Amino acid sequence: MTHGPATTTHHPYGTPTTPHATVRGEAHLETDPEIAHITITLTARGTDRRTTLDDLTHRNTTTLDLIKTYGDTIEKLETGTLTIRPELTRHGRAERIRAYHGTIQLTATLNDFTTLGELVTRLADHDLTRIDGPWWALRPTSPAHAAARRQAVQDALRRAREYADALDTRVDALLELRDTGTHHTPMAPAAFTARAMPFGAAGTEAATDTAPIDLEPVRQTVDAQIEATFTLIPPHLG
Incomplete structure (x- = not known):
């Protein structure tokens, strides 16, 4: 007669001979950011649609060229929304186009915060350019996430041992480990917004003269x- 492999009966709630202890482990870490994001919004305005688009294209090219001069300190550079919209004015019963407004949005991610301060200053010196941010962050692969998980495991083991000590026994074996969440909470961005200069205005200082x-x-x-x-090793409760 052939017998199959022996099976072990699982008791999800433990038994008097194999009591279980289920505990929670937590960790809370603070660490320096690894990257920073800024958003650059470029604006153009004119009475002719083609001219407005050309001005916006030129401003976009100039901005991209400047950002790219910072090489590997720029981890990511992305173009977001591009809009060209007419501004209407009413003359009598008819609506006419008074002007065209164009905007384009760029997002840059930097890993060097000295470079960040310099780049923001130079961008803010450009006409019709708005900079929002920075938003500080960690990379998804940051070692801080693994460090927090390790600390949470150590915290759970410490708690289990404390309960075992209260029962005058010891932890025996691990049955289950469940990850209930690792969360990175980005802090609020710095209160910095460089707004666009008025239409037609020019910078009064060269970027090289601005700290x-x-x-x-x-x-x-x-x-x-x-x-x-x-x-747990069964405690003697008598």
């Missing part, structure tokens, strides 16, 4: 939570 803006990075928080189930 870079000193931007202080905002520390980031990483939270991790786990649940772990351990078996």
Whole structure:
């Protein structure tokens, strides 16, 4: 007679001979940011649609060329929304186009915060250019996430041992480890917005004469939570 492999009965809630202890492990870390994002909005305005688009294209090319001079400190450079819209005015019963407004939005991600201050200053010196940010962040692959998870596991084991000590016994084995979430909470961006200069206005200083803006990075928080189930050596409760 052939017998199949022996099976082990799983008792999800434990038994008197294999009591379980389920605990939560938590970690809360603060760390310096690794990258920063800024948004650059370029604007053009004119009475002719073609001229407005040409002005916007020129401003976009100039801005991209400037950003790209910073090489590897720019981790990502993306073009967002491009809009060209007419501004209507009413004459009698008819609507006429008074002017055209054009905007284009760029997003840059930097890993060097000294470069960030210099770049923001130079961009803010351009006409009809608005800069929003920075938004500080960690990369998805940041070691801080793994560090938080390790601390959460250690916290769970510490709690399990404390419960076991209260029962005058010891933790025996790990049954289950469940990740209930690792969260990175970006802190609020610095209160910096360089708004566009009025139409037709020109910068009064060359970028080389303007000191870079000193931007202080905002520390980031990483939270991790786990649940772990351990078996205990049966305690003597009598």
